[in-house]
Amino acid sequence: MNVTLLIPARYGSSRFAGKPLAPINGKPMIQRVYERALLAKGIDNIYVATDDERIKQAVESFGGHVIMTDPAAASGTDRINDAITQLGLADDDLVINLQGDQPLIDPISIEQMVDLFKRHPGEFEMATLAYQITDPVELDDPKHVKMVFDNNNFALYFSRACIPFGRDVKEYPVYKHLGVYAYTRRFVETFAKLPMGRLENLEKLEQLRALEYGYPIKIAISAFDSPEVDTPEDIRRCEQRLAVD
DSSP states (O other): OOEEEEEEEOSOOSSSTTGGGOEETTEEHHHHHHHHHHTSTTOOEEEEEESOHHHHHHHHHTTOOEEEOOTTOOSHHHHHHHHHHHHTOOTTOEEEEEOTTOTTOOHHHHHHHHHHHHHSTTSOSEEEEEEEOOOGGGGGOTTSOEEEEOTTSBEEEEESSOOSOOSSOSOOOOEEEEEEEEEEHHHHHHHHHSOOOHHHHHHTOTTHHHHHTTOOOEEEEOSSOOOOOOSHHHHHHHHHHHHHO
16 A cells, blocks of 8 residues: 655735745744654655645645646535645555644644554545543634544544533533644545535534535544644744754
């Protein structure tokens, strides 16, 4: 099983234009993400998938690999599908989708995704990560997507609301979704052809499309958080975290 890790990166952002190139302690954020991915074991190839020449030049300047995707791609999954089509991956090859705004991703979390497919061949074609929330501020923050899963660690639902709701219990574990995905090349193509789901449209969460059309999502519980960078203030938080680490 060949494992290809793709890092989709867009230059345009309504909240933070040029985000992938924002410096974090002297390095562009996209370089931080790429270098963390390089530390993960079991990855055969790593590419940044972008439609922007500025990002391409930045990645090549630090020795990274880039694949240029269609600027008209409607979603991150469409960009991933475009990239793997160009790369000519086999149907059973594994694709890791690591967002370009996760500069603190732990390599062990990436390895967990690969390990899921090795330990459970043929049982599912899509997987993602969960992390138990430790900061109570995140519980009611819609930016942090919460999730619930069954006794076999298959996703039941993802929501921007706090789920589950403890009617009679005040303290109980709540898990948030870390935006890292793993899927077979075959499933990416299938997923990209599915119409947008009703719940997906309501919550603006693309992963709900898989559940709405009956495709299981296996969950790996990570011991490491991977906060996303959405604003310049998040950059400063990352720099503080890196200084501690």
